[in-house]
Amino acid sequence: MILQGVSVCPGCTLSRSYLLAEPPAFDLAKKADEPVADALRRIDEAFASIAAELTASKEEYAAAGACEQADLMDVQMAMLEDSFFRDQITAAAEAGLAPSAAVLSSGKEQEDMLLALNDDYMSARAEDIHDLSLRIACQIEGLARPDLSGLTEDCVVIAKQLLPSTLMSAKVEHIKGLVIGNGTKTSHVSILASGLQIPTVVGCGNVSMVKEGETVYLDGEKGTLCCAMSAEELAACEKELNAFRKQRETLLTYGTRSFESRDGVKSGLYMNITDPCELLRPADCTNDGVGLFRSEFLFLDRKTLPSEEEQYEAYAQAAKALGGRPLTIRTIDIGGDKNAPALALPQEENPFMGYRAVRICMDRSDLILTQLRAILRAAVHGDIRVMFPMIATVSELDVMLDYLKLAASQLTKENISHRADIKVGIMVEIPSAVIMLDQLLARIDFVSIGSNDLVQYTFAADRLNEKVSYLNKFMHPAVLRLIHQTVSVTREHGKECSLCGEMAGDRVGLAALAILGLRKFSMSSSKLLRAKRLMSMLDLGALRSLQEPLLHARDAEEAVALLKQSLPGEYFGA
Amino acid sequence: MVEITTMVQNKTGLHARPAAQLVALAKTFQSKVTVLADGRSCDAKSIFSVLHACIKQGTEVVVRAEGADEQNAAESIVKYIEALEE
Structure with a gap:
């Protein structure tokens, strides 16, 4: 039997299942029926x-x-x-x-x-x-409780729901795969699992048909779980697993190679991280640091706001783990599909269009000042950069820059050790920021394109709404033109430009971005190795002639077809 | 009764491990041990009592011991608080 869910972290694993108990419901007013x-x-x-x-x-x-x-x-x-x-x-x-x-x-x-x-x-x-x-x-x-701290052998954990704290207390080295019945791709636990590089599938509904201890096969890339397998099915899964391992072996040979195209054009390769503990595990391959640290992980799943001290510890820990490589911290991006209980934000009709990220910080100086102070203090431990999300106007950026100055002057006055001269950047994810980029760039050191949001704001289509998913296409020339404009204008101004959305880790997206001139890519750490292999197959000098046709394609399908005709066949098998 | 005044110097104050160890230490004495801070008092032999007092860095505290080994108890606990580092 095959359960279909949503892929969170790729990787294949064949192992025994471990069914996580559900938290029992207790009646706190239950009367005793004994002396x-x-x-x-x-x-x-x-x-x-x-x-x-x-x-x-x-x-x-x-x-x-x-x-x-x-x-x-x-x-x-x-x-x-x-x-x-x-x-x-x-x-x-x-x-x-x-x-x-x-x-x-x-x-x-x-x-x-x-x-x-x-x-x-x-x-x-x-x-x-x-x-x-x-x-x-x-x-x-005499009831079981959800607990993973006592795992003694390798297994695929099957859970209806899973709290981040339960996963954090687990013996993670024994968890070879994770299946969460009710999870979503963006829930904290999914992001955590992805950072820990545990092959993970979520949202596959009814997991109660999986039996404790039976052999299951998890394909994290396809988002499938095979259980109650016949001998033939098991044999087929073993074959798939072998193919996966072979491919993985090939990929591992790219571990220490530099991130460069076949014709020797070098690019920067960065990680997107959510939790500093992701940096404790050695990465699959050499890379240039962290291009996106989603700081909001510190704010989710909790009833109180994290203090300056707690944030400082988290940022300093990450900076130290990187040993001098850059750590780009995105200030809190709460709102949209991410809510922080401590902020008690009201439900909105259109959360993605609403009160979100810097828009909240405009009113909540306490929130952003605490965070900026923690960032500036942690910056003495490494190359920390700060990045403001959801910037739509120059005035918003100016307010944030004023906060940054204020945070630095407060720390100076209080005689607290910090660094004020850190690099500052913004996320480019709203079309208005692309249009006004020249003025924005005059004030900052770098930009990072957030392709997921840029796509949804370009087409005015909620990326979580299935009914308009046909508009969720980063390969559409409308998006490609915005990206091309961002890359070119940033270069003219002598500033840095990277991209940290899903597109950077995507096979087709990576090629398109390289052709459009992007030279800095940031993606989840599970995608780094494949990106190195893919880049090594591209002859960017020859592919340059494809730039104009891509920008003038009729639609996403035509743009993808253009790439497929021009790229080597093995590029799509890697 | 013995009372000694000291200052909590460590960054995180009397939370988690510092509190748990304080309680373990206090329990080794026969005397009743009370910590007074900001007008609140707490029983040094109960972790909940210590946590509820929410004693932070920079707080002046009075350690009070009453019983057979009061001198030793008060001195040991003050020494423990002063040696806290985290």
Whole structure:
């Protein structure tokens, strides 16, 4: 049987399935159906076994040198042994609550009190007590809970839903593939999985037909999962897997080669990242740094805003991991399809056309100033650049540049170490920015084209609306002309131009961009190797004659056909 | 009763690991140990009590110990707070 979903991260894997438990639903007001003494005894037993588990995990983490996780176990242990917490639970049980309800309601009270402090460190502790009381309640009721920290062998994780925190606490080296029934391509956990380069498929609906421990085949590129396989199907999957491995081997030979065309034209190759932890894994291949760091990951899936300190830590960590290579931080791009609960933004009729990114920062100086201060402080640790998204007008850019100056002067006044002379750029993703580019460029050092949004704003077509997906085409000459104009005008002004949308990692898109003169490409790290191989097949000198025909094609289909006629056949098999 | 005044110097204050270790240390003494900060007081033997006090960098705190080993308790805890680095 084949389940079809949406591809998030490519890669093929044949492995046993691991079904992630769903978080059980508890009734916090459930009454006990047993004598108080029995209830208290069951609570005692659950506490004792969780204490043993925490001690064991702590030793395991400490032995593996994972100090942060070991410390976390200490904190949870201190909470488990806390006499106030325990007295509260006992009182609740004596008042007639069922054991699990007594634990969960007491935990919830502590959680709420910590959240009410409105402090980032303390809200993280609120998560700790939430996790811990859920764990105790599951132990009492004999229920499984979603947990990946105990994986001991390689598997494909199958989940209806998955929280980023569950994935973060997992033994990631054992996760060979990930299937999420309800996920979307842009959810935080998808972006995280992609950064960790775990082959991942989301949105394939009914995953409950997959059996625990059965052999499954995941094709991250096609977005498919094969389960309940017959012997023939299994043989076919093994054949596919071998072909995939062979292709991967070929690609790996490009690891340390430079990113250049067949006729020796060199380009810059950069990564798009979402979480600094993506940089902890060695990249597939050499590259020039980070062309897009989506800083909004710090703001999603949480109830409070990240502090300057927390942001500083994240940016500094990424800058240090890059060892001097550039780190281009895009300031928060919240709104559109990304919401931050802490900002409590109202629902909008047309979120992509609405209150989003710098448009929010225009009103929320606290938000952007905190972020810019963190960026300038982290800049002492590496080559950090700042990039403003969704710039539509020169005035918006001027406001952002004023904030940047203000952040620097505040830090100088407060005598806090920072760097004020960092490179500044904007995302070019709204056609008005292309039209006014000369004036924008006079104020900045670089631009980066956001092709996904540029396409949707060029055609006035929501890129998430299936009904207008026929307009979602980056190969349309209307888009190609805007890109060509951006590349040429930036070059005339002696400034840098890159592109960080999906188009850069796409086979056809990459060729078109190189022909239009783009020399800096930024894409998700899973696409880097293939991009090197593809570029090495292009003879850019000869292909130059294709530029005019591409710009004057009738539509996207004609532009793609032009490329297909002119590029070597093996380019489309690589 | 022994009271010693000190200052929380480490960047993140008494959260997470510093708090958990403070509690573990306080529990090694018989004395009742209280930390007073900004007009609030907390029981140094309860992590929730310490966390709720939300004691940050630059806060002046009074460590108060009452019991058989009060001198030793107050001194050890002040020494621990002053040695915090993270």
